[in-house]
Amino acid sequence: MASDVLPQKNEEYGTKEYWDQRYTQESDGASFDWFKKYDEVAPFIREAIPDKNARILMLGCGNSTLSEDMYDDGYKNITNIDYSNVVIEQMKRKHQTTRPEMEWLEMDIRDLKFEDASFDVAIDKGTMDAMMTAKGDVWDPPQQVIDDCTKEVDEVLRVLRKDEGLFLYLTFGQPHFRRRFLIRDDTTLEIKRIGEAFHYYFYIVRT
């Protein structure tokens, strides 16, 4: 990643302007993956999503290779969304001929434009994290962070199929800081820790 696309302040990761500028500066066809690439998480994904025809929503896709790698592994039914139209247009250009079944839409994860119960699986890799970079006490997050993360999870649970839906969230965020957003009365939460020296977490919410 080029240093000129790093933000001056961590909280810029929480703004659309930062992401638009970053993707504008990166060359068309560039890719960058937060935390992990598909080959490192594939065993978890294949175990969690045994049905290759599952309808999958990728939340804040960025220019990660996760969707294309999953597509090439047989998961053809992926809808990718990001609020940066810059990256959505780049990804459309990059994949529309070679991976025609994948969709790319400009959309905010806090305000999904999909029908209720229309996806089997939703995946977030590092996107909720970007909304958690606001300045403040990580032990007692600002109200804006609480509202943004709650809206994302509300929307995800709304568009997932009832009783069979799966929300997979991959992050470096430790359970103490993430669990509060993922626990609901009518869902279950499983947490897997990946890695040795530096840990990542797979949060698996089932409807």
Ligand SMILES: C[S@@+](CC[C@H](N)C(=O)[O-])C[C@H]1O[C@@H](n2cnc3c(N)ncnc32)[C@H](O)[C@@H]1O
């Ligand atoms: C840390 S990057 C992760 C990108 C990708 N998921 C990956 O694993 O490499 C966060 C991405 O989420 C997008 N994003 C942040 N907040 C969003 C929101 N409220 N709605 C939609 N996309 C958002 C950003 O534009 C950026 O592409």
